[in-house]
Amino acid sequence: MPGTWQTKKTINLGNPSSFGLECGLSEAFEQLGFKALGYFLIHLGGMQYGVCQPDATMLACSVDAIGEIKKRRGTHAAPFSTAASASDIADALIQSTYAQNPDTGMAFGFSLSEFKEAIHEANLHWAPDGDQAFDDGSHLLQFDVADKVRLIGFKTLENYRHDPRTLRDIWLDADLFYAILAEFLDSFSRKREELLAAKRQGNS
Numbered sequence: 382m383p384g385t386w387q388t389k390k391t392i393n394l395g396n397p398s399s400f401g402l403e404c405g406l407s408e409a410f411e412q413l414g415f416k417a418l419g420y421f422l423i424h425l426g427g428m429q430y431g432v433c434q435p436d437a438t439m440l441a442c443s444v445d446a447i448g449e450i451k452k453r454r455g456t457h458a459a460p461f462s463t464a465a466s467a468s469d470i471a472d473a474l475i476q477s478t479y480a481q482n483p484d485t486g487m488a489f490g491f492s493l494s495e496f497k498e499a500i501h502e503a504n505l506h507w508a509p510d511g512d513q514a515f516d517d518g519s520h521l522l523q524f525d526v527a528d529k530v531r532l533i534g535f536k537t538l539e540n541y542r543h544d545p546r547t548l549r550d551i552w553l554d555a556d557l558f559y560a561i562l563a564e565f566l567d568s569f570s571r572k573r574e575e576l577l578a579a580k581r582q583g584n585s
Contacts (some may be wrong), residue, residue: 397427404420425521430534
């Protein structure tokens with residue numbers, strides 16, 4: 382479900398039962414390295430990924446990540462984009478991220494360190510995005526596959542495995558997916574500017 386925290390400006394786009402983005406802005410800042418304080422959620426197949434609190438994170442990382450994904454449309458791909466199951470990809474990501482000796486394990490014909498590098502080079506690992514927005518253990522991966530986008534979401538367990546109850550594997554039309562990203566960036570920019578204008582006038 383969409384978050385219920387009260388913020389000064391809220392963005393809800395897409396459909397939470399398939400793919401949706403939700404963002405709440407509590408306070409805006411002139412500094413581009415902060416942008417605004419609030420929360421950022423990704424909804425995938427009815428599952429919510431992200432911390433839903435009005436002061437969960439500074440939003441610069443989440444917004445900039447969307448801008449980078451949009452800019453690199455069509456390049457988010459890997460040899461395992463379609464052949465591997467969502468659960469295998471999830472576990473490989475966790476193991477390559479947290480394993481003490483990633484060169485000793487294998488995933489889809491790669492060592493875990495090679496797998497991790499492939500994920501990084503193609504910008505496949507959407508979340509966490511570098512700040513506190515996804516401190517609930519959420520992970521999101523995105524793959525461009527011809528005119529479709531494959532999204533895999535999950536949350537982690539303590540034994541370096543994904544929680545099967547949180548695993549989602551959703552395919553979307555690429556034009557729809559990237560249109561939602563573009564609309565999010567436009568909406569965020571407008572709402573941030575509205576908060577900044579009110580702050581400059583001394584009304585916030």
